[in-house]
Amino acid sequence: MTRPGECRIVTVERRLAAVIKAQVPFREIPAAQRLLRARIAAAVRSLDVGPLGRTFTLWRPPVDGRLDMEPGILVSRGFEPVGEVVPSALPAGRAAHFLLVGSYEGIPGAWQALFAWCAEQRLKLADVNWEIYGEWNDDPAKLE
Numbered sequence: 629m630t631r632p633g634e635c636r637i638v639t640v641e642r643r644l645a646a647v648i649k650a651q652v653p654f655r656e657i658p659a660a661q662r663l664l665r666a667r668i669a670a671a672v673r674s675l676d677v678g679p680l681g682r683t684f685t686l687w688r689p690p691v692d693g694r695l696d697m698e699p700g701i702l703v704s705r706g707f708e709p710v711g712e713v714v715p716s717a718l719p720a721g722r723a724a725h726f727l728l729v730g731s732y733e734g735i736p737g738a739w740q741a742l743f744a745w746c747a748e749q750r751l752k753l754a755d756v757n758w759e760i761y762g763e764w765n766d767d768p769a770k771l772e
């Protein structure tokens with residue numbers, strides 16, 4: 629189990645998801661996250677995807693100030709696309725892992741710490757990144 633603030637390598641299995649794919653300028657990421665998550669939540673109610681899991685964002689390295697991202701929710705089985713909500717998956721394999729506990733404002737620093745650790749370890753990055761969010765809590769100190 630990863631402790632808060634600790635970096636380590638974990639082995640993960642492929643996990644099915646419902647996502648909306650978007651390319652978003654950095655300054656618009658928070659608003660885009662809120663908008664796209666609301667659309668995903670509305671769409672998955674009509675899908676037969678089994679029990680829902682945690683929400684997440686999969687992203688690739690930015691190009692020209694835009695982030696190629698897939699905000700989504702983990703699902704239990706595949707489905708046919710519904711409008712802009714499409715099937716996707718978090719990949720299987722070895723992954724560098726960092727557990728952030730606290731306000732989501734700490735996410736950029738968590739990524740910096742994880743990427744610095746990967747560089748120190750001389751790890752080759754796959755250019756596919758994701759963050760999985762814990763249950764919402766009004767106390768930022770309890771957010772994961």
